[in-house]
Amino acid sequence: xxxxxxxxxxxxxxxLMNKSSRFISLSGLSGILAGFYAIIGAAVAYWLVISYSNxxxxxxxxxxxxxxxxxxxIAVLSIITAVILTTRKAKKHGEKIWDNTSKRLVIxxxxxxxxxxxxxxxxxxxxxxxxxxxxxxxxxxxxxxxxSKYSIGNIRYLGIIEIILGLICALFPGYGFxxxxxxxxxxxxxxxxxxHFKYDNN
Amino acid sequence: xxxxxxINKVFDHRIRLGIMSILMVNEYADFNTLKELLGATDGNxxxxxxxxxxxxxxxxxxxxxxxxxxxxxxxxxxGRIEFNKHIDALEKLINNQ
Numbered sequence: 459x460x461x462x463x464x465x466x467x468x469x470x471x472x473x474l475m476n477k478s479s480r481f482i483s484l485s486g487l488s489g490i491l492a493g494f495y496a497i498i499g500a501a502v503a504y505w506l507v508i509s510y511s512n513x514x515x516x517x518x519x520x521x522x523x524x525x526x527x528x529x530x531x532i533a534v535l536s537i538i539t540a541v542i543l544t545t546r547k548a549k550k551h552g553e554k555i556w557d558n559t560s561k562r563l564v565i566x567x568x569x570x571x572x573x574x575x576x577x578x579x580x581x582x583x584x585x586x587x588x589x590x591x592x593x594x595x596x597x598x599x600x601x602x603x604x605x606s607k608y609s610i611g612n613i614r615y616l617g618i619i620e621i622i623l624g625l626i627c628a629l630f631p632g633y634g635f636x637x638x639x640x641x642x643x644x645x646x647x648x649x650x651x652x653x654h655f656k657y658d659n660n
Numbered sequence: 661x662x663x664x665x666x667i668n669k670v671f672d673h674r675i676r677l678g679i680m681s682i683l684m685v686n687e688y689a690d691f692n693t694l695k696e697l698l699g700a701t702d703g704n705x706x707x708x709x710x711x712x713x714x715x716x717x718x719x720x721x722x723x724x725x726x727x728x729x730x731x732x733x734x735x736x737x738x739g740r741i742e743f744n745k746h747i748d749a750l751e752k753l754i755n756n757q
Contacts, residue, residue: 464750464753464754465754467674467677467750468747468750468751468754470674470677470678470681471677471678471681471747472681474678474681474682474697474698475681475682475684475685477697478681478682478685478686478689478693478697479685479686558686558693
């Protein structure tokens with residue numbers, strides 16, 4: 459064998475290692491859309507609180523429940539968009555959407571996310587809601603970092619950014635709303651755009 | 661000469677190298693997964709897994725999922741060591757030229 463063959467061997471090894479252990483058909487476009495949903499949802503929540511609740515949020519009020527519903531809608535819409543666009547991209551690549559790699563990705567993403575979600579619900583029930591924004595950012599960041607081992611490695615850095623924003627948010631709860639918009643809205647749009655141009659078009 | 665010595669004859673085939681690559685980054689893989697990823701035929705893949713098993717680089721575990729037989733492959737410690745040596749040797753060969 460010549461060195462050219464060895465080089466080809468190494469390339470093939472790397473490709474097989476990636477293909478067999480990582481799900482790489484994540485769509486960048488779904489990140490951009492998730493960012494827009496977050497910003498629109500945040501604007502709705504802001505408007506609700508300013509115009510019907512005098513700028514403060516009282517637990518167990520009608521407005522509070524509407525804001526909660528708004529948050530759930532953002533999450534559900536983002537997930538549906540991600541599933542549809544990722545399925546489309548996987549089909550185009552001739553990859554299976556539900557195989558070992560995507561299963562592993564979803565499971566590892568959900569573990570920190572659900573742990574955080576339940577934790578937030580529990581402390582909301584105990585009337586401690588000052589840190590909700592920070593906790594959402596931190597647990598979402600941890601979920602991204604955990605998932606990055608099974609997908610495009612770069613989402614790890616988005617995870618780190620979300621955690622840093624979450625910690626800043628914990629220090630300055632007064633800016634919680636704006637940091638939430640920055641983390642879930644603007645960062646998703648920036649990251650999604652970057653991913654879209656790097657991975658979606660080839 | 662030491663570099664040449666580290667080129668492992670057992671790995672000197674595309675499919676075998678492929679099987680090892682997949683098993684290095686996964687806890688295990690079953691026969692069908694390997695077949696799909698490598699684009700090999702049943703007989704071809706079976707003969708190469710047998711060769712790796714004989715060299716004790718992988719272990720085979722047969723079980724039933726429901727009523728379907730399922731064959732799982734895992735690397736052995738020896739297999740991982742030898743594979744890493746092989747890759748190092750390949751890299752050195754390329755860099756030396």
